[in-house]
Amino acid sequence: MNGLRKDLTTAAVALAFFTLLLGAAYPLAITGVARALFPGAANGSKVEVGGRVVGSELIGQDFGGDPRYFQGRPSATEYSADVTYFNNLGPNSRELSELFAEELKAYLTRERHYDKGLTAAEIPVDAVTTSASGVDPHVSEANARVQAHRVAAVRGLPLDRVLELVAAHTEGRFLVFGEAGVNVLTLNIALDREEGK
Amino acid sequence: MSQGWLQFGVFIVALTALVPLLGTYLAKVFASERVFLSPVAGPVERLGYRLLRVRPGEGQDWREYARSVLAFSLLSWLLLYLILRTQSIQPFNPEGFGSGPWNLSFNTASSFVTNTNWQYYGGETTLSHFAQMTGLAVQNFVSAAVGTAVLAAAIRGFAARSASSLGNFWSDLTRITLYVLLPIAFVAALVLVSQGVVQTLSGSELVHTLSGAEQTLSFGPVASQEAIKLLGTNGGGFFNVNSAFPFENPNSATNIFELFLMLAIPASLPYAFGRIVGNRRQGWAIYAAMMAMFVASVAVVYVAEQHGSPAQHAAGLVTHAFDGSSGGNMEGKEVRNGIVQSSLWTAVTTVTSAGAVNAAFDSLTGIGGLVPLANLSTGEVIFGGVGSGLYGMLMLVLLTVFIAGLMVGRTPEFLGKKIEAREVKLVLVAVLATPLLVLIGTAWAVAGDDGTQSIYNPGPQGFSESLYAYMSQANNNGSAFAGYTGFLQPNAPGNAGAEAFDFPNLLGGVVMLLGRFMPMIAVLAVAGSLAGKQVAPLGAGTFRADSPTFVVLLLGVVMIVAALTFFPAFLLGPVVQGLTGQLF
Numbered sequence: 067m068n069g070l071r072k073d074l075t076t077a078a079v080a081l082a083f084f085t086l087l088l089g090a091a092y093p094l095a096i097t098g099v100a101r102a103l104f105p106g107a108a109n110g111s112k113v114e115v116g117g118r119v120v121g122s123e124l125i126g127q128d129f130g131g132d133p134r135y136f137q138g139r140p141s142a143t144e145y146s147a148d149v150t151y152f153n154n155l156g157p158n159s160r161e162l163s164e165l166f167a168e169e170l171k172a173y174l175t176r177e178r179h180y181d182k183g184l185t186a187a188e189i190p191v192d193a194v195t196t197s198a199s200g201v202d203p204h205v206s207e208a209n210a211r212v213q214a215h216r217v218a219a220v221r222g223l224p225l226d227r228v229l230e231l232v233a234a235h236t237e238g239r240f241l242v243f244g245e246a247g248v249n250v251l252t253l254n255i256a257l258d259r260e261e262g263k
Numbered sequence: 264m265s266q267g268w269l270q271f272g273v274f275i276v277a278l279t280a281l282v283p284l285l286g287t288y289l290a291k292v293f294a295s296e297r298v299f300l301s302p303v304a305g306p307v308e309r310l311g312y313r314l315l316r317v318r319p320g321e322g323q324d325w326r327e328y329a330r331s332v333l334a335f336s337l338l339s340w341l342l343l344y345l346i347l348r349t350q351s352i353q354p355f356n357p358e359g360f361g362s363g364p365w366n367l368s369f370n371t372a373s374s375f376v377t378n379t380n381w382q383y384y385g386g387e388t389t390l391s392h393f394a395q396m397t398g399l400a401v402q403n404f405v406s407a408a409v410g411t412a413v414l415a416a417a418i419r420g421f422a423a424r425s426a427s428s429l430g431n432f433w434s435d436l437t438r439i440t441l442y443v444l445l446p447i448a449f450v451a452a453l454v455l456v457s458q459g460v461v462q463t464l465s466g467s468e469l470v471h472t473l474s475g476a477e478q479t480l481s482f483g484p485v486a487s488q489e490a491i492k493l494l495g496t497n498g499g500g501f502f503n504v505n506s507a508f509p510f511e512n513p514n515s516a517t518n519i520f521e522l523f524l525m526l527a528i529p530a531s532l533p534y535a536f537g538r539i540v541g542n543r544r545q546g547w548a549i550y551a552a553m554m555a556m557f558v559a560s561v562a563v564v565y566v567a568e569q570h571g572s573p574a575q576h577a578a579g580l581v582t583h584a585f586d587g588s589s590g591g592n593m594e595g596k597e598v599r600n601g602i603v604q605s606s607l608w609t610a611v612t613t614v615t616s617a618g619a620v621n622a623a624f625d626s627l628t629g630i631g632g633l634v635p636l637a638n639l640s641t642g643e644v645i646f647g648g649v650g651s652g653l654y655g656m657l658m659l660v661l662l663t664v665f666i667a668g669l670m671v672g673r674t675p676e677f678l679g680k681k682i683e684a685r686e687v688k689l690v691l692v693a694v695l696a697t698p699l700l701v702l703i704g705t706a707w708a709v710a711g712d713d714g715t716q717s718i719y720n721p722g723p724q725g726f727s728e729s730l731y732a733y734m735s736q737a738n739n740n741g742s743a744f745a746g747y748t749g750f751l752q753p754n755a756p757g758n759a760g761a762e763a764f765d766f767p768n769l770l771g772g773v774v775m776l777l778g779r780f781m782p783m784i785a786v787l788a789v790a791g792s793l794a795g796k797q798v799a800p801l802g803a804g805t806f807r808a809d810s811p812t813f814v815v816l817l818l819g820v821v822m823i824v825a826a827l828t829f830f831p832a833f834l835l836g837p838v839v840q841g842l843t844g845q846l847f
Contacts (some may be wrong), residue, residue, distance in 0.1 A: 070325065073334035076433060079315050081338050081405075084440065087307075088404045089397035092300055092445065093487040095698070096452045100462040100486065108462045110480055110510065112470075122480055124459050124509040127472040135474060139598070143521045148467050148481040149754050150504040151387055152595055152623035154746035156724030157572035157632070160846040162594065166578035187581045190588030191571075192598050194580060198622050198676025199505035204598035208587030237514065237599070242270050245589055245601030 074132045076152075115255055123252055131176070135257070136205070136213050138250045139192055140169050143200030153196040169194040176229040180216040188212065204247025207236060221261055231256050264569060264584075267318065267603040268706035274522065274607065275554070278530055279746065282550065285527055286534025292442045293415040293539065295319070295434070304441040311437045320435075322428025325791025328416050329784050331432035332409060335796035336376055336780070339402060344372040346398040350744040356391035357466025359757045363389070367750055367763035373772035375402035376408055377779035378648055380492070380499030380618055380741035381732075383768060385480045387502045389758055390568030394466055399499060400488045404448075407495030408439040411785055414532065415439070420790025421678055422540045424798050429790055431682030443528070444495060451490035451524055458520075459513035462486040485510055496648045498741045506608075507597055512649030518604050524619045529646035532653045540678055544809035549656060552817045556645045557614050560634050565606040567631035568592045573844045590629070595623025605608055606631075616648030618741030625720065625728065625744040629841030632727060636734060636837060640825040642697055642782075643738045651739065651779075654786045658693040659684060660808065661789070663820045667806050667813075670753045677808055679798035686789050693785035696735045697778045698828040704733030704774045705832065713766040719746025722847025727836035736771045737778035 100108040110122045121127055128145040129135040138145070142153035155162035170186060173193050177184050178184045190208040205213075210232045218228040235253040291298050312319055319412035323331065346353070347368040351361045363371065367383060369764045374381045375398070386395065419429050442711030456462045467481045485501045491510050492499060506512040512521055533553065537546020541575045569591040584590035591602040600608070605622040612619050613635035624635060638645060644656040661677060665687050668675030675682040708714030717732070718725040728744040735742055749767040807813065 070330060070334065072340065073331050076315050076317060076331070077335040077338045079313075080335060080433065080436065081342055083311055083314055084405055085342070085397055088440070088445070089401040092449070093396045093400065096449070096456070096466060096487040097462050097484060099453060100456040101424065104456050107459045108423050108456050108486075108493070109465075110461050110463075110468075110482055111459050111513075112480075119468075119470050120468050121478060122509075124513045125478070126482065127478060128472070128476055129474045130476060132474050134684040141502040145478065147477075148479040150385065150502050150508055151509075152504060152625060152745050153622060154625040154719055154744075155574070155594075155626045156625060156720040156722075156727070156746075156847075157574055157592070157594075158722065158724065158840045158843070158845060158847050159574055159720060162626075163574040163577045163846055166575060166594075170578060170580060177584045180296050184577055189581070190585075191575070191582060191590055191593040192588065194578075195575075195592075195594040197597075198597050198620075199504050199509060201397060201509065202597050202599075203509060206588045208585065208599055211587060222562055240515035240519060242266075242273055244599055244604050251473065258473075 070083055072148065113251065113255065121251060123249065124203055126201040127251055130256065133216055135254045136210060136217060136250050139202050139205060140194065140196045141200045142196045147201050147202050150200055152198060166194050177212050177216055180219045181212060203249055203251060204237070207246055207248060210248040217257065221257065223260065227260070228257070231260065267565055270603050271607060274519065275558070278523065278526055280532050281527065282531050283367050285531035286546070289443065289528070289531055290535040290538040292438055293418065293445045293535065295438065298442060300442055300446055304446070308441050309682045314712060315433055317431065317433040319431055319434035321431055323431055323716050324427045325429055325787045328429045328432050329787045330804050332413060332783065333780070333781045335436070336409065340376045341374050343375060343398050343402055346394055347371055348549055350394050352392050353391060353393040355393035355396070355464060358391070360389060360391050361757050361759065364763045366765050366768040370749065370768040373775045374741065375399050376406055376500065377739050377775045378406040378495070378497060378616065378651070379736060379775045379779070380497045381736050381743065381771060381775065382499055382741070383763065385503030385752060386500055388752055388754065389769055392483050392732065395488060395501060396484055400491060403491040403495050403497040403499070404444050406441055407497065407649045408436050410648055411439045411528070412436050412650070413787060414650035414654045417537050417657065417786050417790040418536055420794040421657070423794040425796070426794050427791070429787070429794060444491065448490040448494050451494060452486045455486040455489055455517060458517045459509070460486040460489055460517065461510045464577065490524065493521050493617060493619060493834040494528065496525060496529060496615045496617040498612065500619065506619045512621055515599055515604070518600055522608060522611050523817060525615050525619070526646060527657070528649045529615050529652045532650070536653060541810060545678070548809045548814050549660065553645050553656070553815045556641070556821070557610060557816060560610040560614060560638055560645070561607055564609050564631045564634040565603065567628045568602050568606050570628065573846060576844065577846055591667050592626070592628050595626035597621065608823045609635055610638070612742055613740060614641065614645035614647070616643045616651065616738065620737065620742055623745065624742060624810065625724070625746045627838045629797060631838070632744070632839035633833060633841060636731060636833065637825065639734045639738045639740055640829045641821050642694065643740060644821060648739060651783070655693070655782065658690045658786060658789070659821055659824070660817060662694060663813070663817045664806070664808060666820060667816055671806065673804060673806065674748060676799065676805060679801065680793055681799070686792055689785045689789045689792070693789070694824065696781040696785070700737040700774045702828070702832070704737065705730045706769055707770065708767070716764060717748045717767045719748060723839045724847065730832055730836055732767070732771065733774055736775045739775060739779050765805040804839040
């Protein structure tokens, strides 16, 4: 019993020591150093338009189907950045399959008006599936290339110019890792700027 | 698909190159040798010993060591429970969250003390910055250090010659924290911030988006927690969607970096083991067995996810890759990760006991979802948790040696030590405790009405969710088929009106505690028993455990134990879905 009491005392001191070191000193030191070295990134990589913060370049936004803008992927959370969850429907879910069919139809209806030959076989999977985070900031390059027809037509910009902007806002792989993605928010900001010239 | 195989190949080669470096370092830390960080960490270490009033050189036998482990874990549990239950009166709570209900807090405290990090709650809608930093992040460090300390003690048992001491727990705990976890986490956290992982004490911020909608950006001390969450194979996300959320894992560079963090220590420990017992081939043999199973996991989940799901095909989606599109089952996955990095992550997070996710497991294909379940069902010994993975694997090594001994009719030996009845009995406790918890927990959860309220998906997926929940908690992993619900959150200010279910929180909490400490104590008992044995010289008839033949035998034992235990359960859930195109 004596040994156990000694162990409990030691454990209590150890826990106090580690809580101060790992629960206070460590995160506060990281916060301080991060603020000094990477203030923009540490505070959420915010983007401003005309001096006003419009969001974070890392967090996707809902563009509400506005035809002047590139649209992000379907989201289970309506692009909530403070209440996050997965769609969580299983691979053999009828409900999920019906959701896919609806998204596919909506996407085709929206884009075919500007890209007459568009078929279901050319729709990339990311355009009809919900992302994991609900705020995926990217769409695939194929997805952006389809939407470029609409955005160019509605804004009266040359298609080539819009495709150039898409390429400029495509974030590539890191070395060999990951996949390329087109950042929808920064691309749309660039489009607004282009039209305002 | 060649791009995918290239990504896996480069990752595995780079990891294997890291192993001797970190493995050597870990071995030196276990042996209390001087290392390059000694000038910095040494003074803090000595201060710790003075406060704790321990003499680091004072050895403990296995019972004393186990008692110290349990005393420390018990007080850790009580402190964490207290922090969760009194959250509303603590500082650093910009969103004004209330305190946790008792049943959810029981589950969460059990979860973080056991290195599991199963989460029924969503972090950003439930927990204050204070609770995340002083409660969860502290346990992320020390629960990992406890697992590694027990491994260090077990290795000493294998290496000792007629001794009784397994080392000193307080010294192991302190050294592993100060020389390994804290310095790596410190550097890793800053690397993550530089790439966009947030690190601030401020609360959320409402912005008006480009198209005029409202969006609330949620912040916190994320990077400091993200680093140790992965390095310590904890896995509990600051945000509910874990490493899928861009503020935890913003780009392809952070994704691969986080994968390295998860595997770095578990993959290096077999090398450290080989170095300490004086047989490096033995370390590599264990590494080879682990790597073989890991490679198989990655390959299967990748092929399955690239193929797409029945729900996609029934809706008329084209799931093959073409120029500019990854194709495959992108439901619940992020574009920047694609099929390749989501598949790699799925395998890494379930061979290690991390359980962090960068994609939604509930939406994996049938066979893609079978892989994480199968990985967990080995008892988390394919690299596994920091420390716990290798000590679990060492138990299976002893079992293999025993079975091999039966086959050739010789007394089984490992590293020159005879494996006798007492050790084999204890090994069986260590190996069979968790499967028993999984099967009993799942059966209870699906048989009565108590567990069914947690199920989200209809049909076989609902069974998979239940099986996965108890598989993950018993094996201290923490990943989930996240439809499985233990806490309903209506998203009101301050999390008002949220309700936790008794059954899944309590059963899960008990399963995590037993799944952690039953094998751990059995391992220490085996180590104590081995420490007292003499080492016999190698003879001509000795069955060598560092040979390719042994690696194959070991793989056979690991897979047969898992398959015999879980095959019927696998058939009822993921296999059914993998074999049919039918919708439910």
